[in-house]
Amino acid sequence: MIDFELTEEQKALVEMARRFAKERIIPVAAKCDQESRFPREVFDEAWKLGLVNPTLPAEYGGQGLDEVDNVLITEELAYGCTGIQTSITANTLGFTPVRLAGTEEQKKKYLGWLAKESILCSYATTEPAAGSDVAGMQCRAHKQSDGSYVLTGQKQWITNASHASFFTIFATENPELRHRGIGAFIVERDQKGLSVGKHEDKLGQRASDTASVMLEEVRVPANQVLAPPGQGFKLAMETFNQTRPDIGAGATGLIRRALDECVAYAKERKTFGVPIAQHQMVQAMLAEMAIRLEATSLLVRKAAWSLAKNIRNPLTSACAKAFGADAAMATAIDAVQIFGGNGYVKDFPVEKLMRDAKILQIYEGTAQIQRIVIAKHVLGN
Ligand SMILES: Cc1cc2nc3c(=O)[nH]c(=O)nc-3n(C[C@H](O)[C@H](O)[C@H](O)COP(=O)(O)OP(=O)(O)OC[C@H]3O[C@@H](n4cnc5c(N)ncnc54)[C@H](O)[C@@H]3O)c2cc1C
Known part of the structure; x- marks a missing residue:
């Protein structure tokens, strides 16, 4: 049975993460970007709310949430700023090898430390x-x-x-x-x-x-x-398999933000006597954004669902990362286009989205490396 409905707990989680992005991330994002500053105070607040390390196992003091919960949180944080979101979610990349391969003693010490203190x-x-x-x-x-x-x-x-x-x-x-x-x-x-x-x-x-x-x-x-x-190489690759859907979730948040900004702008900005939203070529760009948002979100949720169900699915993980990163980059470029000259200056939010999106195609395996992983699975190598 396929069911896309969120549970009551997941709806509450999304609501909390969305409010956190709105109230604590968006207000500081432009300044942190300008100053190239990691806002430790925002990280600490996110930790207190349980938005950091959500999948930390319960037996070591964590919340023990699953990967679907994790990507839902990431998407909301990314809507606010993918830079701050990356700072928060990179902890999961850091501790996943310990979760996968650590001894009981190592897990108690290091996973327990992450549960007890707001550390990175x-x-x-x-x-x-x-x-x-x-x-x-x-x-x-x-x-x-x-x-x-x-x-x-x-x-x-x-x-x-x-x-x-x-x-x-x-x-x-x-x-x-x-x-x-x-x-x-x-x-x-x-x-x-x-x-x-x-x-x-x-x-x-x-x-x-x-x-x-x-x-x-x-x-x-x-x-x-x-x-x-x-034994380390296999561990590194399995870690990527398990964390790549989260890059796709970051992409989903960025795409959704770009679309929202563009819809609002396109309804306001007038050329030739009408809002630019009435020009079909602008509508086509908005429609492409919506297509990318739907497709990325579905891929990410499928990849996350597989992980939550312990179904090993590196093909979908890599697709979620590769497709999401490319979709975010294409969407951010279109967002700058829809804003015209205003898209090219820092007074408006979309130039940052374009700069932020690029790294999604590079870290945790470049766009080309994802294709290699995907082709390997397609070819059965
Ligand atoms: C902001 C940021 C954060 C990062 N965070 C981390 C982190 O926390 N931990 C960590 O370990 N690393 C991290 N990285 C590193 C990141 O994962 C690497 O930059 C990435 O894997 C690419 O490696 P590279 O930069 O050496 O590029 P290269 O490997 O030199 O690749 C250069 C180009 O060649 C292409 N290429 C390479 N090999 C092939 C091939 N076989 N076929 C086709 N094309 C190919 C690549 O796709 C790319 O376009 C981070 C990087 C950045 C920029």
């Missing part, structure tokens, strides 16, 4: 010379006789790195082994040898912090090894 965590596979090619990472993990590892290398473009209390870091025992050499490690922020680079000055999603992480002989005790070398 980061996920780090990317390096200066290895982004799409995750298996090409160079960051080294040297095993010691006591079972600990020493990590040396650099991670790049790490969301929330400047604020993270702990990191899930992927490193290799030997780069020549490629995916067969990769392990995963939990590293706490104050561990000796870990430092964070400068906050990146980005095109869009400027309220989301992005920075590099340097590892200089960081000693990781055996009880912080998440996956030994050989």
Whole structure:
């Protein structure tokens, strides 16, 4: 049976997230964008309301919500600002490897920490010379006789790195082994040898912090090894499989925001004596936006539903991410077009949407990498 109706709990969740976006995110979004500032106070308030880490399992103090609940929240936060939404939802990317592969002790400690305190965590596979090619990472993990590892290398473009209390870091025992050499490690922020680079000055999603992480002989005790070398690559890929629908949810929120802004503007703005909403070519752009919104939302909900039902469905996850990101970018470009000259200046909200949308086609696997994942499944490779 197919049922698109939300439960009463889900309706309440959406209502709360929508109000939070309206009252706490939208009023600060433009300034945070301008100042390239992550609003920690907004994050802390979201945490208190339960809008951060919604899928944290209940046995470790979390709410134990499922992926459908998660994408509903993300969509609402993204409507307010995808930069602030990314700062909030990147915690789920950071803790998913711990949820999937952590020992009981690790889960109690790190998932419990996220439930107890308003902290951030980061996920780090990317390096200066290895982004799409995750298996090409160079960051080294040297095993010691006591079972600990020493990590040396650099991670790049790490969301929330400047604020993270702990990191899930992927490193290799030997780069020549490629995916067969990769392990995963939990590293706490104050561990000796870990430092964070400068906050990146980005095109869009400027309220989301992005920075590099340097590892200089960081000693990781055996009880912080998440996956030994050989098992980390699979964990990284499964993490992406489970978090990609959420990128699609961010896209859904952005598309919905663009459509709302454009409908309001098109009814107000007059050319040739009539509101531009009466020109069929403007209507066509609005209609395309509505098509993209419906299609992205359906894909995201199907992908999230599969995860909630424990049905492994990497094809739909990748489609939700790939289609959603492209749809958001195309919609934001059209939104600027509908606003004309006003679309090109910062006094109106849509130029930010266009800058913010671009990263959806890049992070957590580029548009091209999603096609590779999708083609692999289509071809049965
Ligand atoms: C704001 C931001 C936040 C990020 N957050 C995180 C984070 O929290 N954690 C983390 O680990 N990483 C993060 N990343 C990194 C992000 O996932 C990578 O930037 C992304 O995977 C692309 O890698 P790259 O930048 O090295 O590009 P490259 O891999 O160098 O790719 C360059 C271009 O070549 C294309 N390309 C590459 N290989 C192929 C191929 N085989 N076939 C066809 N085309 C190909 C790509 O699609 C792209 O268009 C973030 C990046 C940014 C910018």
